[in-house]
Amino acid sequence: MQNEEKYRLLVENIPDVVWTVDQNGSTTFISPRVENVCEYTPEEIYVAGDRFWLDRTHPGDVEKVKTACESLFKSNKMFDIEYRIKRKDGNWIWIHDRALTTYKNGGVIYADGVFTDITERKRAEEEINLLLTITKSIAEAKDCNAALDIVVRTVCKATGWIYGEAWCPSSEGKYLECRLTWHCSSENLEEFSKKSKEFTFPPGIGMPGRVWSSKKPEWKKDATIDGDFPRADIAKESGLKAAMGIPVIAKDKVIAVLNFFVRRQRNEDEHLIGLVSSVATQLGVAIERRQAEDEKAKLKEQLYHSQKLESIGRLAGGVAHYFNNLLTVIIGYGSLLQMETKLDDVSRGFVQKILKTAETAADITRDLLAFGRKQPSNPQLIELNDILEKAKSLLSEIIREDIKLKAVLTDKDCIVMADSDQIKQVLMNLATNAMDAMPNGGLLTISTDVVELDDAFIKTHGYGEKGMYALISISDTGAGMDAKTKEKIFDPFFTTKEVGKGTGLGLATVYGIVKQHNGYIDIESEPGKGTTFRIFLPLN
Numbered sequence: 001m002q003n004e005e006k007y008r009l010l011v012e013n014i015p016d017v018v019w020t021v022d023q024n025g026s027t028t029f030i031s032p033r034v035e036n037v038c039e040y041t042p043e044e045i046y047v048a049g050d051r052f053w054l055d056r057t058h059p060g061d062v063e064k065v066k067t068a069c070e071s072l073f074k075s076n077k078m079f080d081i082e083y084r085i086k087r088k089d090g091n092w093i094w095i096h097d098r099a100l101t102t103y104k105n106g107g108v109i110y111a112d113g114v115f116t117d118i119t120e121r122k123r124a125e126e127e128i129n130l131l132l133t134i135t136k137s138i139a140e141a142k143d144c145n146a147a148l149d150i151v152v153r154t155v156c157k158a159t160g161w162i163y164g165e166a167w168c169p170s171s172e173g174k175y176l177e178c179r180l181t182w183h184c185s186s187e188n189l190e191e192f193s194k195k196s197k198e199f200t201f202p203p204g205i206g207m208p209g210r211v212w213s214s215k216k217p218e219w220k221k222d223a224t225i226d227g228d229f230p231r232a233d234i235a236k237e238s239g240l241k242a243a244m245g246i247p248v249i250a251k252d253k254v255i256a257v258l259n260f261f262v263r264r265q266r267n268e269d270e271h272l273i274g275l276v277s278s279v280a281t282q283l284g285v286a287i288e289r290r291q292a293e294d295e296k297a298k299l300k301e302q303l304y305h306s307q308k309l310e311s312i313g314r315l316a317g318g319v320a321h322y323f324n325n326l327l328t329v330i331i332g333y334g335s336l337l338q339m340e341t342k343l344d345d346v347s348r349g350f351v352q353k354i355l356k357t358a359e360t361a362a363d364i365t366r367d368l369l370a371f372g373r374k375q376p377s378n379p380q381l382i383e384l385n386d387i388l389e390k391a392k393s394l395l396s397e398i399i400r401e402d403i404k405l406k407a408v409l410t411d412k413d414c415i416v417m418a419d420s421d422q423i424k425q426v427l428m429n430l431a432t433n434a435m436d437a438m439p440n441g442g443l444l445t446i447s448t449d450v451v452e453l454d455d456a457f458i459k460t461h462g463y464g465e466k467g468m469y470a471l472i473s474i475s476d477t478g479a480g481m482d483a484k485t486k487e488k489i490f491d492p493f494f495t496t497k498e499v500g501k502g503t504g505l506g507l508a509t510v511y512g513i514v515k516q517h518n519g520y521i522d523i524e525s526e527p528g529k530g531t532t533f534r535i536f537l538p539l540n
Helices: 002-013 034-038 042-055 062-075 119-140 144-159 187-196 206-214 232-237 270-338 345-371 384-398 420-436 455-461 483-488 506-516
Strands: 017-022 027-030 079-086 092-105 108-117 163-169 176-183 218-220 243-250 253-261 380-383 403-408 415-418 442-453 467-476 520-525 531-538
Touching (some): 027 042, 034 042, 034 092, 062 079, 092 119, 119 270, 144 163, 144 253, 144 270, 176 187, 176 206, 187 232, 253 270, 384 420, 415 420, 420 442, 420 467, 420 506, 420 531, 442 455, 506 531
Antiparallel strands (some): 092 108, 163 176, 218 243, 243 253, 380 415, 520 531
16 A cells, blocks of 8 residues: 555656556546646546547657557557647647556556657757758858848748748838748738738838837737737738747847748747747848958958059059150150241141140040159148039039039038149049930039048948048939949049040049049949949048
8 A cells, every 4th residue: 555655656746647548549547747748637538538649649640659559559569759749728749658568457458658748858959950950051042132031931841930021121221121021832921922022111110110120029919900010901811810020130230020920829939939039140140240251352352453553553654654755755846847837738737637646645644644643743732612612613614404513512621632633633534424424414413521431431441541531422313333344443444435435544543633642532333323433532
């Protein structure tokens, strides 16, 4: 009797569930611990009969369980498997179940066993596998969009959420736009995806906007009855209910918001939020690393391009200086020959053509000297706004009627040490280039400002010395240019114009003059979006 009491206390207090079933599947004994694991009382299990466990076994595991049971009762082979069963609350749990046949009674075989709830262990294994799979896939993704697609797709398939999407900040950073979606096969979900892409969310609006602002996950048990869910109606039409939003953070900024949906109401699951947040963290780290690599490559390319222009500039300046001496001789002797009174009209015409061609060559040489920073310069303290006012008057006379000129000059002092004539030349060359880019008319904007070049600017742009600078911006609404053209735009003799319609030295001259003034110049342009040149000159 004492041994029976001892055995009873042991069975009732161990964390595992002890059970006995007959060969028909009916439970004849089960320890009270089953209520903690499955939420069913022993009495409910006894009354349910032989189908209780099989009816609650996951469809994907039924055959495995049947096969193991047959081996147990027919071959006396140990029953030792892991499978899923449904708790009373509808959630699936993993159990590790072990049993042996122990005795017969009236021709009926009985088996004693014990099962352990291994849901947490399984979840941990699945999480590790999911994170490893996603980390490897992200590393192999060719760009940010591909990485986002991998994460959305993989999370949906691994967690059972039937629809996923990624929202990313617009280029201006003012709102979120839908970058991509993934869903299981369903016409309703395709319609939801299509309509969702028509939405944009500013900070704090809708689940994506709120997650963007707070940098924290959000969960909706049923989005279709939530007043703060702008897509509630289309979600209801598509049969979607529960929703989850997770931020993807890189460099302390939300670079994307992941949203997931299922077709049933679902209470907040902290474990799932933690899992998907871990995935989002991996994605953020990968994107941050890739951005750093891209930035490093960009800075390396900028340095290479700068060094190339420096080398070409030294060569061009040296050649131009030597060539300028030859032209001086040609023009000098040509002028003397032109003064000769014995020349007939034909010969005098030839001399005039020689002199005109030599003058053209001299202009080109002057541009090359400017590019090579060997052009004579007369720097003085000047107010850039005054120079631009004068240049504005000159430009107003030469630009076409279909181009509108707009000047936006700062009220701050823009005093720099510069050659006013060379600065005017820079403005004329850039304005001429802008007009050529707007054959059908447009807007030419010239503006000034005072800016500071700090460590962040230098790191981002790959050039500059810290300090205060006067900024001149020249923008057009023309055709713009692609990345390949931008790389060569300051190269001497590079031009996109037709043969005979440009020397290709205009922008090279601009580059040389800016450098001669210890300044910097950059360009922002995209096909169809116009071009902006920015010139930074040290303030005095």
